[in-house]
């Protein structure tokens with residue numbers, strides 16, 4: 728199963744992930760990005776993604792300045 732992991736507490740709210748994939752991410756009221764439909768697990772958020780969503784999220788993960796997005800394949 729393809730998954731995205733987001734270590735949200737370290738997010739600086741720069742918006743790069745939203746630029747790459749606005750269907751998956753948004754900036755929440757606290758100024759940090761939120762992965763739509765994700766569930767909290769310990770110190771990170773996680774959700775399944777489709778094969779189509781993987782490529783753009785890999786780009787978001789690459790360009791996130793604090794490297795807190797992980798795509799698991």
Ligand code: SF4
Pocket residue numbers: 737738739740741742743744745759760787790791792793794795796
């Ligand atoms: S690119 Fe990284 S630091 Fe910037 S808003 Fe997205 S998750 Fe947060």
